[in-house]
Amino acid sequence: MKILLVAPASGPWRGLARRGLFSGRTFRFSMLSLLTVAALSPDGTEVRLVDEQVDDLPGDEHFDLVGITAMTATAPRAYEIARRLRARGIPVVLGGFHPTLNTAEALEHADAVVAGPAYGAWPALVEDFRAGKLQRLYHGSLDARIPRALPRHLMPKGKYLTVNATFATLGCRHTCSFCSITAFHGGARRLRPVEDVAAEAASFRERFFIFVDDNLTQDREYALDLLRALAPLHKRWVTQASLDVADDSELVGALRAAGCVGLFVGLESFNRTALCSQTKGFNDPDRYRAQVARLHRQGLFVEAGVIFGHDSDDVAVFRETLRALDRIGIDAIQVSILTPAPGTPLFERMRGRIVDFDWEHCDYRHALFVPARMTRRELQDGTDWVIRQYYRPWRIARRLGRWLAMPGGLRRFVYPLGLSLAYFGRVKRFGIIGADPARRRSAVPALAAPVRPLGP
Numbered sequence: 308m309k310i311l312l313v314a315p316a317s318g319p320w321r322g323l324a325r326r327g328l329f330s331g332r333t334f335r336f337s338m339l340s341l342l343t344v345a346a347l348s349p350d351g352t353e354v355r356l357v358d359e360q361v362d363d364l365p366g367d368e369h370f371d372l373v374g375i376t377a378m379t380a381t382a383p384r385a386y387e388i389a390r391r392l393r394a395r396g397i398p399v400v401l402g403g404f405h406p407t408l409n410t411a412e413a414l415e416h417a418d419a420v421v422a423g424p425a426y427g428a429w430p431a432l433v434e435d436f437r438a439g440k441l442q443r444l445y446h447g448s449l450d451a452r453i454p455r456a457l458p459r460h461l462m463p464k465g466k467y468l469t470v471n472a473t474f475a476t477l478g479c480r481h482t483c484s485f486c487s488i489t490a491f492h493g494g495a496r497r498l499r500p501v502e503d504v505a506a507e508a509a510s511f512r513e514r515f516f517i518f519v520d521d522n523l524t525q526d527r528e529y530a531l532d533l534l535r536a537l538a539p540l541h542k543r544w545v546t547q548a549s550l551d552v553a554d555d556s557e558l559v560g561a562l563r564a565a566g567c568v569g570l571f572v573g574l575e576s577f578n579r580t581a582l583c584s585q586t587k588g589f590n591d592p593d594r595y596r597a598q599v600a601r602l603h604r605q606g607l608f609v610e611a612g613v614i615f616g617h618d619s620d621d622v623a624v625f626r627e628t629l630r631a632l633d634r635i636g637i638d639a640i641q642v643s644i645l646t647p648a649p650g651t652p653l654f655e656r657m658r659g660r661i662v663d664f665d666w667e668h669c670d671y672r673h674a675l676f677v678p679a680r681m682t683r684r685e686l687q688d689g690t691d692w693v694i695r696q697y698y699r700p701w702r703i704a705r706r707l708g709r710w711l712a713m714p715g716g717l718r719r720f721v722y723p724l725g726l727s728l729a730y731f732g733r734v735k736r737f738g739i740i741g742a743d744p745a746r747r748r749s750a751v752p753a754l755a756a757p758v759r760p761l762g763p
């Protein structure tokens with residue numbers, strides 16, 4: 308039985324890996340969802356993976372069953388592929404975040420939908436398919452078997468930062484209103500056995516790998532056990548955590564001893580009102596600087612997630628945020644426009660204000676709604692402007708000095724430097740320029756002001 312698993316890509320992302328310089332390799336590492344589905348496929352199946360950022364879909368080749376994973380931004384492309392394959396008589400299954408949180412819509416485009424994680428659901432689906440009894444909807448469960456090893460050899464070589472992405476925890480204890488994680492897992496969480504995770508990390512031939520966990524340290528005792536098990540492996544890795552991990556000196560020390568070289572933390576905003584409006588009041592902007600400094604003292608670089616478009620944001624937020632990021636010593640940023648993705652609490656709250664329902668635009672780079680205190684154009688321009696300014700070569704060079712001065716900096720500076728250069732490449736690749744809307748607004752009255760006669 309031949310199975311094709313597809314990660315669709317839309318617009319400029321399709322074929323990006325083939326575009327030479329700035330091809331986004333640093334940001335391509337996961338494919339965990341499809342690798343997991345491949346690992347869960349029963350004996351007697353032959354699986355092929357296609358990531359549309361890297362490869363084209365196979366032309367007329369026949370497959371018995373096709374699985375497509377979809378985020379909201381890739382859902383239209385997933386539906387297009389499904390339509391073409393189904394027209395050839397090939398059954399299509401949709402899964403992933405968008406089909407899980409928008410099941411009725413996804414069912415209109417597929418023979419079956421897997422809601423939630425593939426664990427438990429995919430093996431049952433394939434058995435039903437073989438028996439000619441395919442159901443329309445399957446629910447995965449975090450309680451089902453998680454494969455111990457993934458068939459990473461299915462991923463093409465040289466196209467990814469690393470094929471060694473893995474996870475220790477699933478789900479998140481927080482409920483940030485813009486985030487899909489908690490809704491996707493139905494509020495459930497799961498911790499993999501420490502020995503399984505350590506054995507998998509030990510099996511990686513390369514020294515560097517990535518934990519894709521949404522919040523690796525959210526369960527303190529588990530995290531400490533895991534970090535103790537990883538320390539003897541002498542690996543190097545990065546992951547995500549909430550910034551309050553910096554308040555726990557034992558945990559931060561254990562992160563460093565276990566080989567962690569950097570953390571992605573969701574700062575989101577420097578405005579307490581904005582944070583509370585997104586149910587993220589556990590972030591404390593007054594403590595950001597000290598928390599980042601504590602991580603730096605342990606040799607960990609900090610990449611921050613920043614979101615613009617909160618109702619409390621006006622046109623001054625872009626310049627103020629840029630200054631604040633420099634002040635607290637953030638090493639890299641991932642900037643997003645507040646995005647009410649369907650299925651999140653934010654979507655329900657903002658439904659009446661959304662003016663762009665094109666799912667392809669639901670990519671955290673488009674202003675889908677009318678902001679409270681600026682125009683959509685200003686939100687877009689200001690966001691682009693911050694990205695471009697942050698990755699100007701002189702700013703990267705200025706941060707380079709700090710990285711070199713950090714503990715272990717001579718050995719570790721390549722990680723933040725590589726990431727910054729990758730973001731610089733993204734700015735170039737996508738022609739991100741933007742403009743500071745506060746400056747533009749202040750220029751308007753000056754231009755419109757009547758010309759005053761010379762003299763006293």
Ligand code: SF4
Pocket residue numbers: 479480481482483486487488489521522549573
């Ligand atoms: S944004 Fe981060 S902390 Fe908040 S719910 Fe999502 S994964 Fe958890």
